[in-house]
Amino acid sequence: MIRLEKVSYSYPDGTPALEDLNLVIKKGEFIGVIGKNGSGKSTLALQLSGLLKPQTGRVMIREMDTRDPSKLSGIRKLVGIVFQNPETQFVGRTVEEDLAFGPENLCLPPVEIRKCVDLALAETGLEKYRHRSPKALSGGQGQCVALAGVLAMRPECLIFDEVTSMLDPKSGIAVLETIKKLHRKGKTIVYITHNLEELHDADRILIMEKGKMRLEGDPESVFSDVSLQTLGLSLPSLIELAENLKMHGIVIPWEKTSTPQSFAEEICRLFLKT
Amino acid sequence: MPIILENVSFSYSRKTPLETSALRDVNLRIEKGEFVGILGEKGAGKSTLTKLFNGVLKPETGTVRVDGLDPSLREAKRRIGMVFQQAADQLFCKTVYEEIAFGLLNFGHSKKETEERVYEAIEAVSLDQTELSRDPFSLSGGEMQRVALASALALRPDYLVLDEPITGLDPSGKKEILETLKRIKEKGTAVVTVTHNLKGFFPLLERIVLIREGRIAFQGSRESYLEKGCEPLPPIASMMKELRARGMPVNLAVFTVEDALEEILRLKSILGKENSEN
Numbered sequence: 001m002i003r004l005e006k007v008s009y010s011y012p013d014g015t016p017a018l019e020d021l022n023l024v025i026k027k028g029e030f031i032g033v034i035g036k037n038g039s040g041k042s043t044l045a046l047q048l049s050g051l052l053k054p055q056t057g058r059v060m061i062r063e064m065d066t067r068d069p070s071k072l073s074g075i076r077k078l079v080g081i082v083f084q085n086p087e088t089q090f091v092g093r094t095v096e097e098d099l100a101f102g103p104e105n106l107c108l109p110p111v112e113i114r115k116c117v118d119l120a121l122a123e124t125g126l127e128k129y130r131h132r133s134p135k136a137l138s139g140g141q142g143q144c145v146a147l148a149g150v151l152a153m154r155p156e157c158l159i160f161d162e163v164t165s166m167l168d169p170k171s172g173i174a175v176l177e178t179i180k181k182l183h184r185k186g187k188t189i190v191y192i193t194h195n196l197e198e199l200h201d202a203d204r205i206l207i208m209e210k211g212k213m214r215l216e217g218d219p220e221s222v223f224s225d226v227s228l229q230t231l232g233l234s235l236p237s238l239i240e241l242a243e244n245l246k247m248h249g250i251v252i253p254w255e256k257t258s259t260p261q262s263f264a265e266e267i268c269r270l271f272l273k274t
Numbered sequence: 275m276p277i278i279l280e281n282v283s284f285s286y287s288r289k290t291p292l293e294t295s296a297l298r299d300v301n302l303r304i305e306k307g308e309f310v311g312i313l314g315e316k317g318a319g320k321s322t323l324t325k326l327f328n329g330v331l332k333p334e335t336g337t338v339r340v341d342g343l344d345p346s347l348r349e350a351k352r353r354i355g356m357v358f359q360q361a362a363d364q365l366f367c368k369t370v371y372e373e374i375a376f377g378l379l380n381f382g383h384s385k386k387e388t389e390e391r392v393y394e395a396i397e398a399v400s401l402d403q404t405e406l407s408r409d410p411f412s413l414s415g416g417e418m419q420r421v422a423l424a425s426a427l428a429l430r431p432d433y434l435v436l437d438e439p440i441t442g443l444d445p446s447g448k449k450e451i452l453e454t455l456k457r458i459k460e461k462g463t464a465v466v467t468v469t470h471n472l473k474g475f476f477p478l479l480e481r482i483v484l485i486r487e488g489r490i491a492f493q494g495s496r497e498s499y500l501e502k503g504c505e506p507l508p509p510i511a512s513m514m515k516e517l518r519a520r521g522m523p524v525n526l527a528v529f530t531v532e533d534a535l536e537e538i539l540r541l542k543s544i545l546g547k548e549n550s551e552n
Contacts, residue, residue, distance in 0.1 A: 014414075036444075036445075036447075037330060037414050037415045037416060037443065037444045037445060037447055038414055039444075058541070084442065098379045137316050138315075138316050139317070140316065141317035142325040162442065165361075165441055165442050166438075166441060166442075167316060167470070168314070168315045168316045168470045168506070169315055169470055169472070170315060170506065171315065172470075188415075193284050194442075194443070194444050194445065198511070221288075232444060232445055232446040233445055234445050236509070237473060237508070237509045237510050237531055238509050238510070238513065240531045241510065241513075241534050241535060241538075243530060244535045245538060247537065248535075248539060250538070252540065260509055260512035260513035260515075260516050261516050263513050263516075264513050264514075264516030264517045264519075265516075265520070267522075267538060267541075268517070268518060268520050269520065271522075271541065271542055271545045272545070
Protein backbone atom coordinates (compact mmCIF):
# COMPACT_ATOMS: atom_id res chain seq x y z
CA MET A 1 0.00 0.00 0.00
CA ILE A 2 2.79 2.45 0.98
CA ARG A 3 6.47 2.09 0.12
CA LEU A 4 9.37 4.24 1.29
CA GLU A 5 12.55 3.84 -0.74
CA LYS A 6 15.76 5.28 0.74
CA VAL A 7 13.91 8.31 2.09
CA SER A 8 15.94 11.09 3.70
CA TYR A 9 14.66 14.40 5.03
CA SER A 10 16.29 17.25 6.98
CA TYR A 11 14.56 20.28 8.48
CA PRO A 12 15.58 23.78 7.27
CA ASP A 13 18.03 24.23 10.19
CA GLY A 14 19.88 21.14 8.93
CA THR A 15 18.60 18.72 11.60
CA PRO A 16 18.30 15.30 9.94
CA ALA A 17 14.89 13.77 10.67
CA LEU A 18 14.92 10.69 8.42
CA GLU A 19 17.97 8.96 6.99
CA ASP A 20 17.87 6.46 4.15
CA LEU A 21 14.65 4.91 5.38
CA ASN A 22 13.13 1.86 3.67
CA LEU A 23 9.68 0.65 4.67
CA VAL A 24 6.79 -1.31 3.16
CA ILE A 25 3.31 -1.04 4.69
CA LYS A 26 0.88 -3.70 3.51
CA LYS A 27 -2.84 -3.15 3.07
CA GLY A 28 -4.75 -3.94 6.27
CA GLU A 29 -1.68 -3.88 8.55
CA PHE A 30 -1.66 -2.26 12.02
CA ILE A 31 1.80 -0.79 12.45
CA GLY A 32 2.95 0.76 15.72
CA VAL A 33 5.75 3.32 15.58
CA ILE A 34 7.64 4.26 18.73
CA GLY A 35 10.83 6.16 19.56
CA LYS A 36 12.26 9.03 21.56
CA ASN A 37 11.30 12.69 20.95
CA GLY A 38 13.18 13.77 17.85
CA SER A 39 13.62 10.23 16.51
CA GLY A 40 11.73 11.07 13.31
CA LYS A 41 8.31 9.54 14.08
CA SER A 42 6.23 12.59 13.24
CA THR A 43 8.31 13.34 10.14
CA LEU A 44 7.61 9.76 9.05
CA ALA A 45 3.86 10.36 9.57
CA LEU A 46 4.01 13.51 7.40
CA GLN A 47 5.94 11.63 4.69
CA LEU A 48 3.44 8.75 4.74
CA SER A 49 0.56 11.15 4.25
CA GLY A 50 2.30 13.12 1.50
CA LEU A 51 2.31 16.33 3.58
CA LEU A 52 6.12 16.39 3.42
CA LYS A 53 8.13 15.30 0.42
CA PRO A 54 11.43 13.42 0.63
CA GLN A 55 14.62 15.32 -0.25
CA THR A 56 16.16 12.09 -1.50
CA GLY A 57 14.46 8.77 -2.20
CA ARG A 58 10.73 8.45 -2.79
CA VAL A 59 7.45 7.63 -1.09
CA MET A 60 4.99 5.63 -3.20
CA ILE A 61 1.36 5.45 -2.12
CA ARG A 62 -0.43 2.89 -4.31
CA GLU A 63 2.20 3.60 -7.00
CA MET A 64 1.58 7.36 -6.73
CA ASP A 65 4.78 9.29 -6.07
CA THR A 66 4.21 11.94 -3.33
CA ARG A 67 6.60 14.30 -5.19
CA ASP A 68 4.21 14.41 -8.17
CA PRO A 69 1.77 17.37 -7.64
CA SER A 70 -0.77 15.82 -10.03
CA LYS A 71 -1.17 12.86 -7.63
CA LEU A 72 -1.90 15.00 -4.56
CA SER A 73 -5.68 14.71 -4.75
CA GLY A 74 -5.49 10.92 -5.20
CA ILE A 75 -3.16 10.62 -2.20
CA ARG A 76 -5.49 12.74 -0.02
CA LYS A 77 -8.32 10.31 -0.77
CA LEU A 78 -6.21 7.30 0.23
CA VAL A 79 -4.43 8.51 3.37
CA GLY A 80 -5.74 10.48 6.34
CA ILE A 81 -3.83 11.76 9.34
CA VAL A 82 -4.96 12.62 12.90
CA PHE A 83 -2.75 14.67 15.23
CA GLN A 84 -2.18 14.96 18.98
CA ASN A 85 -4.38 17.95 19.76
CA PRO A 86 -7.93 17.60 18.33
CA GLU A 87 -8.72 21.28 18.94
CA THR A 88 -6.19 22.36 16.34
CA GLN A 89 -8.01 20.26 13.72
CA PHE A 90 -11.59 21.52 14.12
CA VAL A 91 -12.91 23.70 11.32
CA GLY A 92 -16.71 23.49 11.62
CA ARG A 93 -19.15 25.11 14.08
CA THR A 94 -20.88 21.77 14.60
CA VAL A 95 -19.59 18.20 14.48
CA GLU A 96 -21.60 17.63 11.30
CA GLU A 97 -20.11 20.69 9.57
CA ASP A 98 -16.66 19.69 10.69
CA LEU A 99 -17.03 16.25 9.17
CA ALA A 100 -18.42 17.62 5.90
CA PHE A 101 -15.37 19.85 5.35
CA GLY A 102 -13.12 17.11 3.93
CA PRO A 103 -15.62 15.54 1.48
CA GLU A 104 -16.62 19.06 0.33
CA ASN A 105 -12.99 19.75 -0.50
CA LEU A 106 -12.91 16.55 -2.52
CA CYS A 107 -15.77 18.13 -4.54
CA LEU A 108 -18.19 15.28 -3.83
CA PRO A 109 -21.89 15.86 -4.61
CA PRO A 110 -24.10 16.84 -1.59
CA VAL A 111 -25.83 13.43 -1.42
CA GLU A 112 -22.45 11.72 -1.29
CA ILE A 113 -21.17 14.17 1.36
CA ARG A 114 -24.21 13.36 3.53
CA LYS A 115 -23.48 9.63 3.19
CA CYS A 116 -19.81 10.12 4.13
CA VAL A 117 -20.73 12.20 7.19
CA ASP A 118 -23.39 9.73 8.38
CA LEU A 119 -21.05 6.78 8.00
CA ALA A 120 -18.18 8.53 9.84
CA LEU A 121 -20.56 9.47 12.68
CA ALA A 122 -21.76 5.86 12.95
CA GLU A 123 -18.25 4.39 12.89
CA THR A 124 -17.10 6.62 15.75
CA GLY A 125 -20.33 6.51 17.78
CA LEU A 126 -20.82 10.27 17.51
CA GLU A 127 -24.35 10.36 16.05
CA LYS A 128 -25.86 12.02 19.13
CA TYR A 129 -23.30 14.84 19.03
CA ARG A 130 -23.79 15.77 15.37
CA HIS A 131 -25.32 19.18 16.12
CA ARG A 132 -22.96 20.02 19.02
CA SER A 133 -19.91 22.27 18.77
CA PRO A 134 -16.77 20.04 18.63
CA LYS A 135 -15.12 22.41 21.13
CA ALA A 136 -17.83 21.69 23.71
CA LEU A 137 -17.06 17.95 23.77
CA SER A 138 -14.71 16.09 26.12
CA GLY A 139 -11.11 15.36 25.09
CA GLY A 140 -11.84 11.78 24.03
CA GLN A 141 -14.97 12.77 22.10
CA GLY A 142 -13.03 15.64 20.50
CA GLN A 143 -10.35 13.23 19.32
CA CYS A 144 -13.10 10.98 17.89
CA VAL A 145 -14.44 14.04 15.96
CA ALA A 146 -10.94 14.60 14.53
CA LEU A 147 -10.83 10.90 13.59
CA ALA A 148 -14.35 11.05 12.09
CA GLY A 149 -13.32 14.13 10.08
CA VAL A 150 -10.62 12.06 8.42
CA LEU A 151 -12.88 8.98 8.07
CA ALA A 152 -15.48 11.06 6.22
CA MET A 153 -13.00 11.23 3.34
CA ARG A 154 -13.10 7.38 3.17
CA PRO A 155 -9.31 6.84 3.27
CA GLU A 156 -7.86 3.33 3.13
CA CYS A 157 -4.97 4.19 5.41
CA LEU A 158 -5.15 6.16 8.67
CA ILE A 159 -2.14 7.65 10.43
CA PHE A 160 -2.37 8.58 14.10
CA ASP A 161 0.32 10.77 15.65
CA GLU A 162 0.20 10.47 19.47
CA VAL A 163 -3.57 10.84 19.46
CA THR A 164 -4.09 9.62 23.05
CA SER A 165 -1.24 11.50 24.72
CA MET A 166 -3.42 14.42 25.86
CA LEU A 167 -6.32 12.24 26.99
CA ASP A 168 -7.13 10.71 30.36
CA PRO A 169 -6.63 6.89 30.46
CA LYS A 170 -10.34 6.06 30.03
CA SER A 171 -10.76 8.35 27.00
CA GLY A 172 -7.45 7.07 25.59
CA ILE A 173 -8.65 3.46 25.77
CA ALA A 174 -11.96 4.41 24.10
CA VAL A 175 -10.16 6.16 21.20
CA LEU A 176 -7.74 3.25 20.75
CA GLU A 177 -10.67 0.79 20.73
CA THR A 178 -12.34 2.83 17.95
CA ILE A 179 -9.08 2.68 15.97
CA LYS A 180 -8.79 -1.12 16.49
CA LYS A 181 -12.38 -1.50 15.29
CA LEU A 182 -11.51 0.36 12.08
CA HIS A 183 -8.52 -1.94 11.64
CA ARG A 184 -10.74 -5.01 11.99
CA LYS A 185 -12.92 -3.52 9.24
CA GLY A 186 -9.91 -3.52 6.93
CA LYS A 187 -8.29 -0.08 7.33
CA THR A 188 -4.52 0.14 7.25
CA ILE A 189 -3.33 1.80 10.48
CA VAL A 190 -0.05 3.51 11.35
CA TYR A 191 -0.13 4.33 15.05
CA ILE A 192 2.58 6.55 16.54
CA THR A 193 2.90 6.61 20.31
CA HIS A 194 5.24 6.90 23.30
CA ASN A 195 3.30 4.23 25.10
CA LEU A 196 4.35 0.65 24.29
CA GLU A 197 1.30 -0.63 26.19
CA GLU A 198 -0.89 0.63 23.35
CA LEU A 199 0.92 -1.56 20.82
CA HIS A 200 0.27 -4.95 22.39
CA ASP A 201 -2.12 -5.96 19.60
CA ALA A 202 -0.25 -4.36 16.66
CA ASP A 203 0.76 -6.55 13.69
CA ARG A 204 4.20 -4.98 13.63
CA ILE A 205 6.17 -2.50 15.74
CA LEU A 206 8.87 -0.20 14.39
CA ILE A 207 11.27 1.44 16.81
CA MET A 208 12.97 4.56 15.51
CA GLU A 209 16.11 6.34 16.66
CA LYS A 210 17.78 9.35 15.05
CA GLY A 211 15.80 9.02 11.85
CA LYS A 212 16.54 5.33 11.38
CA MET A 213 14.73 2.08 12.05
CA ARG A 214 16.46 0.39 15.00
CA LEU A 215 14.14 -2.50 15.71
CA GLU A 216 11.24 -4.08 13.86
CA GLY A 217 9.06 -7.10 14.51
CA ASP A 218 5.85 -8.44 16.01
CA PRO A 219 5.01 -7.12 19.53
CA GLU A 220 6.06 -10.30 21.36
CA SER A 221 9.55 -10.34 19.81
CA VAL A 222 10.04 -6.55 20.13
CA PHE A 223 8.94 -6.50 23.80
CA SER A 224 11.34 -9.30 24.65
CA ASP A 225 14.27 -7.73 22.79
CA VAL A 226 17.13 -6.92 25.15
CA SER A 227 18.00 -3.73 23.26
CA LEU A 228 14.66 -2.13 24.18
CA GLN A 229 16.06 -0.45 27.30
CA THR A 230 19.15 0.85 25.49
CA LEU A 231 16.71 2.60 23.14
CA GLY A 232 15.29 4.46 26.15
CA LEU A 233 12.01 2.51 26.21
CA SER A 234 10.52 0.75 29.19
CA LEU A 235 8.43 -2.40 29.11
CA PRO A 236 4.72 -2.20 29.96
CA SER A 237 4.35 -3.12 33.66
CA LEU A 238 2.19 -6.20 33.04
CA ILE A 239 4.71 -7.62 30.56
CA GLU A 240 7.55 -6.93 32.98
CA LEU A 241 5.58 -8.73 35.70
CA ALA A 242 4.93 -11.69 33.38
CA GLU A 243 8.69 -11.89 32.63
CA ASN A 244 9.45 -11.93 36.36
CA LEU A 245 6.78 -14.55 37.08
CA LYS A 246 8.21 -16.78 34.35
CA MET A 247 11.46 -17.00 36.33
CA HIS A 248 9.40 -18.47 39.18
CA GLY A 249 7.71 -21.02 36.91
CA ILE A 250 4.45 -19.08 36.48
CA VAL A 251 3.83 -18.64 32.76
CA ILE A 252 1.30 -16.03 31.63
CA PRO A 253 0.65 -16.44 27.89
CA TRP A 254 1.37 -13.35 25.76
CA GLU A 255 -2.28 -12.72 24.83
CA LYS A 256 -3.23 -12.58 28.53
CA THR A 257 -0.79 -9.75 29.28
CA SER A 258 -2.74 -7.14 27.32
CA THR A 259 -5.09 -5.95 30.10
CA PRO A 260 -5.22 -6.10 33.92
CA GLN A 261 -8.47 -8.08 33.57
CA SER A 262 -7.06 -10.83 31.33
CA PHE A 263 -3.89 -11.03 33.45
CA ALA A 264 -5.87 -11.49 36.69
CA GLU A 265 -8.16 -14.00 35.00
CA GLU A 266 -5.14 -16.09 33.99
CA ILE A 267 -3.61 -15.96 37.50
CA CYS A 268 -6.91 -17.22 38.93
CA ARG A 269 -7.11 -19.97 36.29
CA LEU A 270 -3.55 -21.12 37.00
CA PHE A 271 -3.77 -21.00 40.78
CA LEU A 272 -7.24 -22.44 41.21
CA LYS A 273 -6.61 -25.47 39.00
CA THR A 274 -3.65 -26.65 41.14
CA MET B 275 0.93 27.82 56.57
CA PRO B 276 -0.68 25.85 53.72
CA ILE B 277 -2.78 26.61 50.65
CA ILE B 278 -6.37 26.44 51.87
CA LEU B 279 -9.52 26.30 49.75
CA GLU B 280 -12.81 26.63 51.61
CA ASN B 281 -16.18 25.95 50.00
CA VAL B 282 -14.84 27.02 46.62
CA SER B 283 -17.09 26.98 43.54
CA PHE B 284 -16.26 28.26 40.07
CA SER B 285 -18.16 28.52 36.77
CA TYR B 286 -16.96 29.58 33.33
CA SER B 287 -18.95 32.17 31.29
CA ARG B 288 -20.95 33.18 34.37
CA LYS B 289 -24.40 34.69 33.88
CA THR B 290 -24.43 33.82 30.18
CA PRO B 291 -26.31 31.02 28.38
CA LEU B 292 -22.93 29.23 28.13
CA GLU B 293 -22.38 29.11 31.91
CA THR B 294 -20.60 25.88 32.85
CA SER B 295 -19.98 24.84 36.41
CA ALA B 296 -16.35 23.63 36.77
CA LEU B 297 -15.91 23.26 40.56
CA ARG B 298 -18.41 22.91 43.38
CA ASP B 299 -17.92 23.16 47.17
CA VAL B 300 -14.25 22.28 47.11
CA ASN B 301 -12.45 22.11 50.46
CA LEU B 302 -8.75 21.38 50.18
CA ARG B 303 -5.50 21.92 52.07
CA ILE B 304 -2.04 21.62 50.53
CA GLU B 305 0.72 21.49 53.13
CA LYS B 306 4.27 22.68 52.55
CA GLY B 307 6.65 19.96 51.46
CA GLU B 308 4.11 17.35 50.35
CA PHE B 309 3.75 15.69 46.92
CA VAL B 310 0.12 15.76 45.82
CA GLY B 311 -1.44 14.28 42.69
CA ILE B 312 -4.67 15.73 41.31
CA LEU B 313 -6.40 13.00 39.33
CA GLY B 314 -9.62 12.81 37.36
CA GLU B 315 -11.02 12.55 33.86
CA LYS B 316 -10.62 15.28 31.28
CA GLY B 317 -13.05 18.10 32.05
CA ALA B 318 -13.38 17.11 35.73
CA GLY B 319 -12.08 20.50 36.91
CA LYS B 320 -8.42 19.66 37.68
CA SER B 321 -6.82 22.49 35.68
CA THR B 322 -9.41 24.99 36.95
CA LEU B 323 -8.40 24.03 40.48
CA THR B 324 -4.71 24.77 39.85
CA LYS B 325 -5.54 28.15 38.30
CA LEU B 326 -7.29 29.14 41.54
CA PHE B 327 -4.08 28.51 43.51
CA ASN B 328 -2.23 31.46 41.98
CA GLY B 329 -5.12 33.82 41.36
CA VAL B 330 -5.34 33.32 37.58
CA LEU B 331 -8.98 32.49 38.33
CA LYS B 332 -10.99 33.88 41.24
CA PRO B 333 -13.55 31.72 43.04
CA GLU B 334 -17.21 32.49 42.47
CA THR B 335 -17.95 31.56 46.08
CA GLY B 336 -15.68 30.50 48.92
CA THR B 337 -12.09 31.54 49.64
CA VAL B 338 -8.57 30.61 48.55
CA ARG B 339 -5.61 31.53 50.75
CA VAL B 340 -1.90 30.92 50.17
CA ASP B 341 -0.12 31.02 53.52
CA GLY B 342 -2.96 33.22 54.69
CA LEU B 343 -2.64 35.63 51.72
CA ASP B 344 -5.04 36.43 48.89
CA PRO B 345 -3.57 34.55 45.85
CA SER B 346 -3.83 37.64 43.63
CA LEU B 347 -1.27 39.49 45.82
CA ARG B 348 2.26 39.76 44.47
CA GLU B 349 3.75 38.09 47.56
CA ALA B 350 1.37 35.11 47.21
CA LYS B 351 2.22 34.76 43.50
CA ARG B 352 5.94 34.56 44.34
CA ARG B 353 5.23 31.60 46.58
CA ILE B 354 3.58 29.59 43.80
CA GLY B 355 5.43 28.41 40.71
CA MET B 356 3.28 27.23 37.82
CA VAL B 357 4.30 24.96 34.94
CA PHE B 358 1.79 24.14 32.23
CA GLN B 359 1.36 21.11 29.98
CA GLN B 360 2.77 22.68 26.84
CA ALA B 361 6.05 24.23 27.99
CA ALA B 362 6.35 25.99 24.64
CA ASP B 363 3.25 28.06 25.52
CA GLN B 364 4.99 29.70 28.46
CA LEU B 365 8.39 30.36 26.86
CA PHE B 366 8.89 33.64 24.99
CA CYS B 367 12.46 34.93 25.43
CA LYS B 368 15.32 34.70 22.96
CA THR B 369 17.66 32.69 25.19
CA VAL B 370 17.28 30.18 27.99
CA TYR B 371 19.07 32.62 30.35
CA GLU B 372 16.63 35.46 29.60
CA GLU B 373 13.73 33.06 30.03
CA ILE B 374 14.77 31.94 33.51
CA ALA B 375 15.79 35.48 34.54
CA PHE B 376 12.53 37.08 33.36
CA GLY B 377 10.48 36.43 36.52
CA LEU B 378 13.36 37.33 38.82
CA LEU B 379 13.94 40.71 37.17
CA ASN B 380 10.19 41.37 37.28
CA PHE B 381 10.22 40.76 41.00
CA GLY B 382 12.96 43.39 41.31
CA HIS B 383 15.98 41.18 41.99
CA SER B 384 19.40 42.68 41.23
CA LYS B 385 21.38 41.43 38.21
CA LYS B 386 23.84 39.66 40.53
CA GLU B 387 21.10 37.93 42.54
CA THR B 388 19.31 37.02 39.29
CA GLU B 389 22.46 35.44 37.88
CA GLU B 390 23.03 33.42 41.04
CA ARG B 391 19.47 32.17 41.02
CA VAL B 392 19.50 31.29 37.31
CA TYR B 393 22.56 29.07 37.89
CA GLU B 394 20.93 27.55 40.98
CA ALA B 395 17.75 26.80 38.97
CA ILE B 396 19.52 25.14 36.02
CA GLU B 397 21.46 22.98 38.45
CA ALA B 398 18.19 21.89 40.11
CA VAL B 399 16.77 20.72 36.77
CA SER B 400 20.09 19.29 35.46
CA LEU B 401 20.41 21.70 32.52
CA ASP B 402 23.93 22.31 31.30
CA GLN B 403 25.34 25.87 31.48
CA THR B 404 26.04 25.71 27.75
CA GLU B 405 22.26 25.65 27.17
CA LEU B 406 21.83 29.15 28.65
CA SER B 407 22.67 30.89 25.39
CA ARG B 408 20.40 28.67 23.29
CA ASP B 409 17.04 29.63 21.82
CA PRO B 410 14.47 27.85 24.04
CA PHE B 411 12.48 26.89 20.95
CA SER B 412 15.41 24.91 19.53
CA LEU B 413 15.32 22.56 22.53
CA SER B 414 13.70 19.12 22.75
CA GLY B 415 10.34 18.72 24.53
CA GLY B 416 12.00 17.45 27.71
CA GLU B 417 14.55 20.28 27.73
CA MET B 418 11.82 22.90 27.17
CA GLN B 419 9.88 21.45 30.07
CA ARG B 420 13.00 21.72 32.24
CA VAL B 421 13.48 25.38 31.22
CA ALA B 422 9.85 26.07 32.22
CA LEU B 423 10.52 24.28 35.52
CA ALA B 424 13.75 26.24 36.09
CA SER B 425 11.91 29.54 35.42
CA ALA B 426 9.40 28.63 38.13
CA LEU B 427 12.06 27.34 40.54
CA ALA B 428 14.26 30.44 40.20
CA LEU B 429 11.65 32.34 42.23
CA ARG B 430 12.18 29.79 45.04
CA PRO B 431 8.48 29.01 45.37
CA ASP B 432 7.08 27.16 48.37
CA TYR B 433 4.59 25.39 46.12
CA LEU B 434 5.27 24.12 42.62
CA VAL B 435 2.04 23.54 40.69
CA LEU B 436 2.22 21.53 37.47
CA ASP B 437 -0.39 20.64 34.87
CA GLU B 438 0.47 17.39 33.05
CA PRO B 439 4.21 18.09 33.07
CA ILE B 440 5.28 14.87 31.32
CA THR B 441 2.60 14.57 28.63
CA GLY B 442 4.13 14.17 25.19
CA LEU B 443 7.61 13.37 26.50
CA ASP B 444 9.38 10.13 25.63
CA PRO B 445 10.25 7.68 28.45
CA SER B 446 13.71 9.16 29.07
CA GLY B 447 12.29 12.72 29.08
CA LYS B 448 9.61 11.60 31.54
CA LYS B 449 12.20 9.97 33.78
CA GLU B 450 14.34 13.15 33.84
CA ILE B 451 11.40 15.35 34.88
CA LEU B 452 10.19 12.86 37.51
CA GLU B 453 13.67 12.64 39.06
CA THR B 454 13.92 16.44 39.06
CA LEU B 455 10.55 16.77 40.82
CA LYS B 456 11.59 14.17 43.39
CA ARG B 457 14.73 16.22 44.22
CA ILE B 458 12.72 19.46 44.39
CA LYS B 459 10.30 17.88 46.84
CA GLU B 460 13.15 16.51 48.97
CA LYS B 461 14.45 20.07 49.32
CA GLY B 462 11.13 21.07 50.93
CA THR B 463 9.05 22.51 48.08
CA ALA B 464 5.48 21.20 47.87
CA VAL B 465 4.80 19.64 44.45
CA VAL B 466 1.18 19.58 43.27
CA THR B 467 0.61 17.99 39.89
CA VAL B 468 -2.35 17.32 37.66
CA THR B 469 -1.62 14.08 35.86
CA HIS B 470 -2.99 11.21 33.81
CA ASN B 471 0.34 9.42 33.88
CA LEU B 472 -0.19 7.12 36.81
CA LYS B 473 2.63 4.71 36.00
CA GLY B 474 5.21 7.51 36.19
CA PHE B 475 3.82 9.57 39.07
CA PHE B 476 2.27 6.99 41.39
CA PRO B 477 5.50 6.08 43.24
CA LEU B 478 6.07 9.79 44.06
CA LEU B 479 2.59 10.74 45.26
CA GLU B 480 2.06 11.03 49.00
CA ARG B 481 -1.49 12.26 48.78
CA ILE B 482 -4.12 12.02 46.05
CA VAL B 483 -7.02 14.35 45.30
CA LEU B 484 -9.56 12.82 42.91
CA ILE B 485 -11.92 15.24 41.16
CA ARG B 486 -15.11 14.02 39.56
CA GLU B 487 -17.55 16.38 37.84
CA GLY B 488 -16.18 19.40 39.72
CA ARG B 489 -16.33 17.85 43.19
CA ILE B 490 -13.67 16.17 45.30
CA ALA B 491 -14.52 12.47 45.15
CA PHE B 492 -11.54 11.40 47.26
CA GLN B 493 -8.62 12.95 49.11
CA GLY B 494 -6.19 11.03 51.25
CA SER B 495 -3.01 8.97 51.22
CA ARG B 496 -1.96 6.89 48.20
CA GLU B 497 -2.45 3.71 50.26
CA SER B 498 -5.98 4.68 51.27
CA TYR B 499 -6.76 5.52 47.60
CA LEU B 500 -5.65 2.02 46.60
CA GLU B 501 -7.40 0.24 49.47
CA LYS B 502 -10.68 2.01 48.67
CA GLY B 503 -10.39 0.79 45.08
CA CYS B 504 -10.63 4.32 43.60
CA GLU B 505 -9.97 4.77 39.88
CA PRO B 506 -8.01 5.51 37.75
CA LEU B 507 -5.26 3.10 38.80
CA PRO B 508 -1.86 2.21 37.36
CA PRO B 509 -1.94 -1.18 35.51
CA ILE B 510 -0.45 -3.28 38.33
CA ALA B 511 -2.83 -1.85 40.95
CA SER B 512 -5.71 -2.36 38.54
CA MET B 513 -4.70 -6.02 38.14
CA MET B 514 -4.56 -6.47 41.95
CA LYS B 515 -8.05 -4.96 42.19
CA GLU B 516 -9.24 -7.49 39.57
CA LEU B 517 -7.71 -10.36 41.57
CA ARG B 518 -9.50 -9.16 44.73
CA ALA B 519 -12.77 -8.86 42.78
CA ARG B 520 -12.31 -12.52 41.84
CA GLY B 521 -12.05 -13.47 45.50
CA MET B 522 -8.25 -13.62 45.78
CA PRO B 523 -6.86 -12.51 49.17
CA VAL B 524 -4.39 -9.96 47.83
CA ASN B 525 -3.15 -6.66 49.21
CA LEU B 526 -4.67 -3.80 47.22
CA ALA B 527 -1.92 -1.33 48.18
CA VAL B 528 0.44 -2.84 45.60
CA PHE B 529 1.37 -0.91 42.46
CA THR B 530 4.96 -1.83 41.55
CA VAL B 531 6.16 -4.86 39.57
CA GLU B 532 8.45 -5.94 42.46
CA ASP B 533 5.66 -5.83 45.08
CA ALA B 534 3.18 -7.53 42.73
CA LEU B 535 5.65 -10.36 42.12
CA GLU B 536 6.03 -10.86 45.86
CA GLU B 537 2.26 -10.70 46.37
CA ILE B 538 1.48 -13.24 43.63
CA LEU B 539 4.12 -15.65 44.95
CA ARG B 540 2.60 -15.26 48.42
CA LEU B 541 -0.85 -15.92 46.92
CA LYS B 542 0.44 -19.05 45.19
CA SER B 543 1.90 -20.31 48.43
CA ILE B 544 -1.37 -19.68 50.38
CA LEU B 545 -3.53 -21.35 47.71
CA GLY B 546 -1.06 -24.25 47.38
CA LYS B 547 -1.31 -24.94 51.12
CA GLU B 548 -5.13 -24.72 51.08
CA ASN B 549 -5.28 -27.14 48.14
CA SER B 550 -2.96 -29.66 49.79
CA GLU B 551 -4.95 -29.47 53.05
CA ASN B 552 -8.15 -30.14 51.14
